[in-house]
Amino acid sequence: MKKMLVTLLMLGTAVASQASVTIDAQAAYVYADTGSTLLGTGKLVAWVADVDGDGFGMWNTLGTTGFTVDADDVLLGIGSSGDAGEGLIWNTFVWNNVTSPNVQGKDYAMVWFNTDYVEGATGAGAAGVKFGVFETGEVVPNDGIMPDAYNYYTAEVGGTLANNTFHATYQSIPEPTTAVLALIGGGLAYVARRKQNIFA
Numbered sequence: 001m002k003k004m005l006v007t008l009l010m011l012g013t014a015v016a017s018q019a020s021v022t023i024d025a026q027a028a029y030v031y032a033d034t035g036s037t038l039l040g041t042g043k044l045v046a047w048v049a050d051v052d053g054d055g056f057g058m059w060n061t062l063g064t065t066g067f068t069v070d071a072d073d074v075l076l077g078i079g080s081s082g083d084a085g086e087g088l089i090w091n092t093f094v095w096n097n098v099t100s101p102n103v104q105g106k107d108y109a110m111v112w113f114n115t116d117y118v119e120g121a122t123g124a125g126a127a128g129v130k131f132g133v134f135e136t137g138e139v140v141p142n143d144g145i146m147p148d149a150y151n152y153y154t155a156e157v158g159g160t161l162a163n164n165t166f167h168a169t170y171q172s173i174p175e176p177t178t179a180v181l182a183l184i185g186g187g188l189a190y191v192a193r194r195k196q197n198i199f200a
Contacts, residue, residue, distance in 0.1 A: 029087035038087030080117035124172035
């Protein structure tokens with residue numbers, strides 16, 4: 001039976017006189033699309049903070065590079081969905097120096113991509129990659145504070161979240177320069193074909 005559980009535990013610690021926060025997260029079931037396909041293991045997961053407090057922006061404009069759509073937002077970190085099983089995100093990362101910029105007390109979101117995690121990834125990497133967003137409604141805690149664990153449930157398992165909360169409802173789009181180059185390339189190819197026809 002499908003069981004949906006999301007536990008977000010954030011622990012602040014002092015590391016080498018730098019404030020830091022460790023995020024351990026479990027999320028299930030997470031989907032690779034808007035249907036019933038579960039997210040595979042080892043997929044790309046990103047954590048983003050809304051630093052300026054004006055919302056995360058329009059996710060449907062996210063390009064193939066970058067993890068934010070608001071210039072003032074900050075990528076906290078990326079990781080793998082893990083290997084615990086399909087539809088499960090099990091991710092841990094440490095955000096060092098949480099005061100530069102100050103992410104403490106700021107909303108954060110989880111973004112997952114239906115593409116393999118690669119260390120140092122700078123975004124989805126290709127046009128059309130499906131991704132989903134969960135704006136947690138929680139905030140990055142102050143250094144040294146451990147808040148309660150958070151459990152999120154969809155309606156199908158008796159919770160209050162919509163059943164499609166963890167669906168991948170977006171897809172990455174080409175960067176503007178990429179799109180322009182594609183149009184130029186297509187135009188040149190058309191001109192070349194026309195010339196061939198004229199002189200055939």
